[in-house]
Amino acid sequence: MNQLKFSLEESEIPEKWYNILPLLSLEPPLNPKSLDPAEKEDLLKIFAKPCVEQEMSQESWIDIPEKVRKIYRHWRPTPLFRARDLEDMIGTPAKIYYKYEGVSPPGSHKPNTAVAQAYYNKKEGMERVTTETGAGQWGSALSYGANQFDLPSTVYMVRISYRQKPDRRPMMEAWNGEVIPSPSKKTEAGKDRFNEDSENPGSLGIAIAEAIEDAAKHENVHYTIGSVLNHVLLHQTVIGLETKKQFKKAGDEPDIMIGCAGGGSSFAGFSLPFIGDVIEGEKNTNFRVVEPTACPSLTSGRYRYDFGDSAQETPLIKMYTLGHDFVPPPIHSGGLRYHGMAPIISKLVEEEVMEPVAVSQMEMFEAALEFSDVEGIIPAPEPGHAIQQTIKEAKRCRETGEEKTIAFLLCGHGHFDMEAYREYYSDELEHIEYPEDEIEKSMDKLPDVE
Amino acid sequence: MNQLKFSLEESEIPEKWYNILPLLSLEPPLNPKSLDPAEKEDLLKIFAKPCVEQEMSQESWIDIPEKVRKIYRHWRPTPLFRARDLEDMIGTPAKIYYKYEGVSPPGSHKPNTAVAQAYYNKKEGMERVTTETGAGQWGSALSYGANQFDLPSTVYMVRISYRQKPDRRPMMEAWNGEVIPSPSKKTEAGKDRFNEDSENPGSLGIAIAEAIEDAAKHENVHYTIGSVLNHVLLHQTVIGLETKKQFKKAGDEPDIMIGCAGGGSSFAGFSLPFIGDVIEGEKNTNFRVVEPTACPSLTSGRYRYDFGDSAQETPLIKMYTLGHDFVPPPIHSGGLRYHGMAPIISKLVEEEVMEPVAVSQMEMFEAALEFSDVEGIIPAPEPGHAIQQTIKEAKRCRETGEEKTIAFLLCGHGHFDMEAYREYYSDELEHIEYPEDEIEKSMDKLPDVE
Numbered sequence: 001m002n003q004l005k006f007s008l009e010e011s012e013i014p015e016k017w018y019n020i021l022p023l024l025s026l027e028p029p030l031n032p033k034s035l036d037p038a039e040k041e042d043l044l045k046i047f048a049k050p051c052v053e054q055e056m057s058q059e060s061w062i063d064i065p066e067k068v069r070k071i072y073r074h075w076r077p078t079p080l081f082r083a084r085d086l087e088d089m090i091g092t093p094a095k096i097y098y099k100y101e102g103v104s105p106p107g108s109h110k111p112n113t114a115v116a117q118a119y120y121n122k123k124e125g126m127e128r129v130t131t132e133t134g135a136g137q138w139g140s141a142l143s144y145g146a147n148q149f150d151l152p153s154t155v156y157m158v159r160i161s162y163r164q165k166p167d168r169r170p171m172m173e174a175w176n177g178e179v180i181p182s183p184s185k186k187t188e189a190g191k192d193r194f195n196e197d198s199e200n201p202g203s204l205g206i207a208i209a210e211a212i213e214d215a216a217k218h219e220n221v222h223y224t225i226g227s228v229l230n231h232v233l234l235h236q237t238v239i240g241l242e243t244k245k246q247f248k249k250a251g252d253e254p255d256i257m258i259g260c261a262g263g264g265s266s267f268a269g270f271s272l273p274f275i276g277d278v279i280e281g282e283k284n285t286n287f288r289v290v291e292p293t294a295c296p297s298l299t300s301g302r303y304r305y306d307f308g309d310s311a312q313e314t315p316l317i318k319m320y321t322l323g324h325d326f327v328p329p330p331i332h333s334g335g336l337r338y339h340g341m342a343p344i345i346s347k348l349v350e351e352e353v354m355e356p357v358a359v360s361q362m363e364m365f366e367a368a369l370e371f372s373d374v375e376g377i378i379p380a381p382e383p384g385h386a387i388q389q390t391i392k393e394a395k396r397c398r399e400t401g402e403e404k405t406i407a408f409l410l411c412g413h414g415h416f417d418m419e420a421y422r423e424y425y426s427d428e429l430e431h432i433e434y435p436e437d438e439i440e441k442s443m444d445k446l447p448d449v450e
Numbered sequence: 451m452n453q454l455k456f457s458l459e460e461s462e463i464p465e466k467w468y469n470i471l472p473l474l475s476l477e478p479p480l481n482p483k484s485l486d487p488a489e490k491e492d493l494l495k496i497f498a499k500p501c502v503e504q505e506m507s508q509e510s511w512i513d514i515p516e517k518v519r520k521i522y523r524h525w526r527p528t529p530l531f532r533a534r535d536l537e538d539m540i541g542t543p544a545k546i547y548y549k550y551e552g553v554s555p556p557g558s559h560k561p562n563t564a565v566a567q568a569y570y571n572k573k574e575g576m577e578r579v580t581t582e583t584g585a586g587q588w589g590s591a592l593s594y595g596a597n598q599f600d601l602p603s604t605v606y607m608v609r610i611s612y613r614q615k616p617d618r619r620p621m622m623e624a625w626n627g628e629v630i631p632s633p634s635k636k637t638e639a640g641k642d643r644f645n646e647d648s649e650n651p652g653s654l655g656i657a658i659a660e661a662i663e664d665a666a667k668h669e670n671v672h673y674t675i676g677s678v679l680n681h682v683l684l685h686q687t688v689i690g691l692e693t694k695k696q697f698k699k700a701g702d703e704p705d706i707m708i709g710c711a712g713g714g715s716s717f718a719g720f721s722l723p724f725i726g727d728v729i730e731g732e733k734n735t736n737f738r739v740v741e742p743t744a745c746p747s748l749t750s751g752r753y754r755y756d757f758g759d760s761a762q763e764t765p766l767i768k769m770y771t772l773g774h775d776f777v778p779p780p781i782h783s784g785g786l787r788y789h790g791m792a793p794i795i796s797k798l799v800e801e802e803v804m805e806p807v808a809v810s811q812m813e814m815f816e817a818a819l820e821f822s823d824v825e826g827i828i829p830a831p832e833p834g835h836a837i838q839q840t841i842k843e844a845k846r847c848r849e850t851g852e853e854k855t856i857a858f859l860l861c862g863h864g865h866f867d868m869e870a871y872r873e874y875y876s877d878e879l880e881h882i883e884y885p886e887d888e889i890e891k892s893m894d895k896l897p898d899v900e
Contacts, residue, residue, distance in 0.1 A: 004523045004524065005460055007457050007459070073455060074454065074825065075826070103553060105822075105826035105827050105828070107865070147823065148826070166868075166869070167872075169872065170871040171828065171871075173872075173875055174822050174871060175822070372624050373597065373626070375524065376524050376594060377524075377555050378555070378621065418616075418617035419617065421620040421621075421624060422616070422617075422619065
């Protein structure tokens with residue numbers, strides 16, 4: 001019988017993360033006031049020391065602490081599936097594989113870094129960690145990770161999501177996370193807005209500002225971040241390292257790797273261990289990074305220094321950006337609604353190692369349902385973007401007769417996104433136009449730093 | 451490092467189901483009018499022939515069709531975990547293992563039989579299958595299973611659940627299931643109630659009657675059932691057969707096996723392959739079957755002939771029952787709100803092979819959260835009952851110093867039950883009393899057949 005699932009033993013969970021920084025020349029983050037390279041000390045105020053060191057490390061391999069690996073074992077190694085039914089449905093000579101991160105307790109790849117960040121902060125004597133969350137994936141992962149080390153967590157959740165995704169709050173509370181609808185009266189960043197209108201819907205920008213302020217003004221409290229930064233992408237490389245071992249077991253290797261990107265950490269985790277081989281000239285794998293047409297930083301943004309947040313308080317980072325002021329239309333892929341992109345992914349796109357593609361919400365839902373129809377798993381809308389591109393590539397192979405091996409990352413399940421599917425079926429979803437005017441306007445406000 | 455997860459290869463998915471019927475002397479179902487043993491022909495009107503044959507088969511092993519095994523591979527073999535963190539939290543010398551069925555696309559053990567029933571019906575030329583669903587677990591599984599064979603499915607969903615669990619409907623629709631709130635105007639069984647009040651909240655009894663009528667009155671349409679009957683329990687034995695192989699790999703074997711029971715199919719699937727060894731005198735494993743105090747058929751019911759449904763249309767079956775008229779209080783474990791119990795489980799309890807235990811909703815939630823706190827996975831409320839009993843046994847071992855090996859079945863995740871957890875945290879859940887008066891009243895209406 002033709003194998004569908006390529007599993008690994010617990011002992012095959014990677015012992016080191018893969019760091020691609022030594023192979024890239026990334027521009028340093030800049031202090032937003034002086035425009036000089038940001039000081040390590042600034043970062044140490046809000047992040048754990050090992051995270052700051054990893055952020056700029058030139059070591060190719062970084063040990064995964066034994067206590068982090070121990071917790072990874074609750075759901076890792078994650079399975080690599082061969083999507084034979086999808087191949088049959090398309091009628092393609094291509095082989096399609098997918099790595100599935102939805103088996104983690106919070107349901108996505110996010111705990112790969114949440115557990116690591118929680119561990120380092122606990123070890124440093126922190127008494128609490130903070131973060132922000134939009135749709136709730138990252139907040140859930142952080143609560144889960146922190147709770148594994150008996151570390152209290154505070155999650156500022158964008159108020160409109162807090163109302164629209166009521167199931168995420170009890171999930172975070174099950175893991176002893178404190179969930180605060182943002183803007184709140186707990187911080188300077190939220191107070192005025194809250195007092196003006198206690199039902200203010202909030203934004204990711206405000207929630208980030210609240211979480212950072214909460215960390216900065218308390219001595220033993222640190223902030224944690226779910227994507228974009230180098231150390232977060234590093235922690236995610238367990239995904240790609242496992243995938244490599246699984247392809248070896250399958251006696252195959254990918255020609256094309258596909259993933260969605262909001263901040264970019266899941267696709268980086270999946271692809272970086274393979275990209276190392278490409279940069280070192282050992283392979284010529286292709287990489288497609290897929291974003292929503294509603295928030296197209298890579299396909300419509302500029303490669304420039306910009307703020308990581310709308311409050312203009314983070315260091316300036318060199319990345320593809322739509323401008324820190326850009327507010328994406330309300331698509332259901334909350335995890336892809338970010339104005340910028342991880343510096344590592346940005347650099348790889350700039351150097352044409354990765355090819356960016358944009359997919360509309362409607363195309364995405366159609367593809368996600370074609371997938372669940374045959375493969376069973378109902379994907380989150382975010383990886384639906386990767387599925388759409390995968391089906392497209394497989395159809396191209398059907399035309400050309402190429403027997404390519406395609407691998408995509410299914411970074412999470414859609415159990416908390418069923419309302420989005422209901423809207424799609426009920427024809428309540430409208431086509432969301434490419435937000436051309438908004439992008440132009442926010443591009444005008446890019447900081448004047450080349 | 452101490453292993454946490456015991457995985458099996460795809461090739462280790464069982465090739466046969468285990469049938470315990472040859473080891474038990476079950477009383478036959480009776481025709482509700484004549485009180486003679488029910489005719490095979492009556493069952494063939496609504497069920498596929500292989501299912502009816504399995505219902506009374508005296509073969510110990512029954513081949514799993516290759517096409518069913520092929521679909522099992524989408525999520526099977528499921529993992530067996532060692533709950534070391536739970537052991538540490540309790541401080542027990544006992545070893546705790548759990549078999550986790552929540553990795554299936556619908557999120558529970560239910561597709562083990564849904565896929566099989568769909569396959570047999572497709573092969574028999576059926577053009578559609580019907581069923582009822584309460585909270586939605588079974589309806590989701592049936593839609594998923596039927597869709598794998600391109601077989602349309604119609605699910606009559608109790609209207610109050612249809613409203614309270616809005617996320618289940620789009621899930622079933624993703625698998626091309628037709629979801630009809632019950633009572634509906636589509637059937638004689640539902641029409642009058644619907645016409646009287648189109649917002650009638652419905653009941654499982656009405657929904658069963660609608661699904662059976664829909665099947666009976668259309669030539670190429672069959673009914674499918676999610677629990678209670680022998681063939682359903684048979685299909686679930688893949689769970690226990692895998693568990694046996696996994697214990698062999700772990701170099702251990704269970705002293706006590708624990709599971710929750712509504713109709714009884716999940717715990718039967720988990721335990722029957724081990725119970726065979728006990729009946730044949732090879733082992734002396736203990737079995738605890740856990741039910742809610744709100745619906746205590748095994749601990750407070752009688753072992754008698756009764757109807758399977760409140761409409762009194764099914765054959766009479768010999769089982770532990772609270773009376774077919776009994777309407778359990780609205781606990782959050784929808785899957786455990788059934789007035790009767792599978793004849794196989796009932797017999798094993800009557801013969802004292804299994805020991806029944808009842809757990810209250812409050813105790814259950816407390817235990818479920820102790821579990822997710824350390825192990826991560828948030829359980830559905832139904833297996834929360836098994837967790838409560840497991841923790842109790844492990845604490846007993848702490849007192850006595852016994853190094854027992856305890857295995858429980860985690861039959862599904864709680865991703866669609868987060869509202870129940872929210873109510874628990876918010877102190878909105880009240881203690882639900884043992885429904886003594888209602889039980890007495892419905893017991894009075896038991897049919898007069900010994």
